Amino acid sequence: MAVAVQNDEVTIEVPTHEDWEDIYAMFSGGINIDGDPQSLEAERPLFEPSRSLIVRAGGRVVGTLGANTRQIAVPGAVVPAAHGCRGAVSATMRRQGILTRLMRRHFEDARALGEPITLCWASEGRIYHRFGYGLSVRRLGLNVNAREVTVPKGEEPGRIVEGTVADLRDALVKVYDQVYADRPGWSERTAAHWDYRLADTMAMRQGASALRVAVHEGDDGIDGYALWRVRSNWTANGPISDVVVIEQVSTTPEAYRALWRFLLSVDLTRSASTWAVSVDEPLFYWVGEPRQLDAHLCDALWIRVVDVPKALAARRYATPIDVVIEVTDDFMPENSGTWRLTGSPEAATCTPTSEQPELWFDVRALGAAYMGGTSLSALVEVGLVKEVRHGALAAASTAFRWHKSPYAFELF
Numbered sequence: 001m002a003v004a005v006q007n008d009e010v011t012i013e014v015p016t017h018e019d020w021e022d023i024y025a026m027f028s029g030g031i032n033i034d035g036d037p038q039s040l041e042a043e044r045p046l047f048e049p050s051r052s053l054i055v056r057a058g059g060r061v062v063g064t065l066g067a068n069t070r071q072i073a074v075p076g077a078v079v080p081a082a083h084g085c086r087g088a089v090s091a092t093m094r095r096q097g098i099l100t101r102l103m104r105r106h107f108e109d110a111r112a113l114g115e116p117i118t119l120c121w122a123s124e125g126r127i128y129h130r131f132g133y134g135l136s137v138r139r140l141g142l143n144v145n146a147r148e149v150t151v152p153k154g155e156e157p158g159r160i161v162e163g164t165v166a167d168l169r170d171a172l173v174k175v176y177d178q179v180y181a182d183r184p185g186w187s188e189r190t191a192a193h194w195d196y197r198l199a200d201t202m203a204m205r206q207g208a209s210a211l212r213v214a215v216h217e218g219d220d221g222i223d224g225y226a227l228w229r230v231r232s233n234w235t236a237n238g239p240i241s242d243v244v245v246i247e248q249v250s251t252t253p254e255a256y257r258a259l260w261r262f263l264l265s266v267d268l269t270r271s272a273s274t275w276a277v278s279v280d281e282p283l284f285y286w287v288g289e290p291r292q293l294d295a296h297l298c299d300a301l302w303i304r305v306v307d308v309p310k311a312l313a314a315r316r317y318a319t320p321i322d323v324v325i326e327v328t329d330d331f332m333p334e335n336s337g338t339w340r341l342t343g344s345p346e347a348a349t350c351t352p353t354s355e356q357p358e359l360w361f362d363v364r365a366l367g368a369a370y371m372g373g374t375s376l377s378a379l380v381e382v383g384l385v386k387e388v389r390h391g392a393l394a395a396a397s398t399a400f401r402w403h404k405s406p407y408a409f410e411l412f
């Protein structure tokens with residue numbers, strides 16, 4: 001049985017490329033998976049030593065936390081954001097404050113680099129509240145009964161074409177780049193991010209087929225694509241396989257509909273599943289029987305605002321807003337203060353003020369509302385926002401929303 005190292009000094013350092021294998025093993029073990037050589041290599045290019053932290057005690061690696069340097073789309077803008085990842089502490093060293101120390105460094109580093117927010121997918125939501133994260137983006141998983149759901153009759157112009165990842169990669173990149181900046185929750189993808197997204201390791205397949213690519217060719221060329229697999233299932237009564245949709249991205253409504261028609265009608269399959277679509281997924285308004293989409297709601301991105309005025313000035317607002325807000329941040333007191341926020345769909349400013357606040361925010365509420373998918377009114381109910389001046393809430397709540405619900409489907 002492993003024995004906790006109690007007396008050795010715990011140090012936190014910035015790792016080098018040589019530490020990658022230890023970090024990979026630390027995180028894999030931390031989340032209770034074995035890890036494998038293919039994933040080790042597939043993830044290696046995403047490892048940014050200067051954005052990572054490694055914890056050592058008695059010569060052993062006992063913890064890690066990393067970040068990917070990426071931009072993410074937010075309402076009306078694209079902002080640099082630390083994409084937090086690979087947080088883990090050795091099972092024998094937990095609940096001794098190591099993650100707390102790592103988080104402090106992670107936030108300070110992001111702020112120093114000019115990133116107003118950090119974000120992560122949570123293994124367990126309960127870990128993150130105390131560090132000031134708010135649940136900002138939710139996702140819907142679908143298990144569509146393809147036979148019962150029914151889609152309206154109709155022929156979209158254009159055609160669906162299948163091809164190899166290698167042949168179609170440039171087209172996928174072009175389609176994604178056309179739309180990502182306009183979809184809060186979608187992150188910029190460099191060549192390295194695409195390499196990882198398309199790596200198709202055995203771990204990514206989770207027992208399903210190799211990655212398949214289908215594109216929609218419209219009048220002006222390729223205007224949408226789907227990455228998908230088949231989870232094959234042959235029963236005594238015949239095939240009931242599942243189409244596993246990894247991502248579906250389109251620049252036109254015609255491509256969107258044509259791709260879903262295709263995904264819901266692949267021979268020998270009876271269902272289609274996807275782990276993350278928008279809470280405002282258009283399929284609900286298109287299919288004959290939305291109940292047969294079998295949707296389940298889950299948390300997706302957690303956002304931590306590390307620089308309040310910078311973050312609030314970086315996004316845009318659905319309607320004009322001019323409000324004095326007070327923010328309390330227990331974990332990062334330098335983030336607490338009172339600001340005048342003015343904004344619109346075109347611009348925003350956030351400057352310190354000594355005026356009386358009209359609204360009060362716990363910093364977690366700023367994270368929760370940041371992507372435009374959460375109403376301030378809901379946050380009032382749980383005590384994370386308070387209306388100080390009667391009447392200030394409704395206008396601000398409307399302004400913080402956005403016309404597209406935030407959405408995220410890419411684990412990092």
Ligand SMILES: CC(=O)SCCNC(=O)CCNC(=O)[C@H](O)C(C)(C)COP(=O)(O)OP(=O)(O)OC[C@H]1O[C@@H](n2cnc3c(N)ncnc32)[C@H](O)[C@@H]1OP(=O)(O)O
Binds near residue numbers: 030095096101123127
């Ligand atoms: C972005 C990502 O990487 S998601 C993956 C996160 N990693 C994992 O889930 C791997 C498994 N878990 C772990 O490795 C560890 O438990 C970690 C990294 C989550 C936490 O590390 P620790 O060093 O134990 O956290 P630390 O001691 O700083 O805990 C701080 C507080 O959070 C609480 N806490 C930490 N983790 C959890 C948890 N999983 N559930 C409930 N409470 C937790 C602690 O009890 C402590 O509370 P206190 O301040 O009231 O005493």
